[in-house]
Amino acid sequence: MAARALIVIAMTAAVLGTALGASYTVGAPRGSWDTQTNYFQWASNLKFRAGDQVLFRYSRAAHNVVEVSRADYDACSASSPIASFQTGNDIVPLTAAGSRYFICGVPGHCDGSMKVRIDIEEATPGGAPSPVSPRAGAAAPAVAPVPSAETPSTSGQAMPPSSSAVSARAGSVGQLCLGVIFTAGLMVFY
Secondary structure, three states: OHHHHHHHHHHHHHHHHHHOOOEEEOOOOOOOOOOOOOHHHHHHOOOEEOOOEEEEEOOOOOOOEEEEOHHHHHHOOOOOOOEEEOOOEEEEEOOOOEEEEEEOOOOOOOOOOOEEEEEEEOOOHHHOOOOOOOOOOOOOOOOOOOOOOOOEOOOOOEOOOOHHHHHHHHHHHHHHHHHHHHHHHHHHHO
């Protein structure tokens, strides 16, 4: 009976581990969201997949995070943000394959290379993270607020929510529920 319980626990951990994508702290392990980190090099060493998330850690007094279009990324312009984050501990879900562009909206910071392009691949079967994808430490913060009508942009005006950011929470909850249902099914057989 103890062996069966151990098998159920191991299967539960495997299912829940694949239901949740990998989490990456931008600039880790040597840096954070700052003016010293080489974000091109950091991102080129990782494989991001749909279902993963990125965490921006920074001093709220010194920086922010602005998601922008490719043209605004290339021009270092935060004038038409897709989303804006200012908590200093911002989690951004990567919900779909494609490229996402982030800059620091503080004047001069993006021009000083404080910007990152994140290329996201399709999720692997079962939602498992890539074997070369490191996970962030266990002391991860709560999810930063998804941009909403109440989230101010860098210009101080309210921004509508990003459709990809809103769907991320529903997808993660759905995957977690499937994991719980699968685990319950395993327990019935044992």
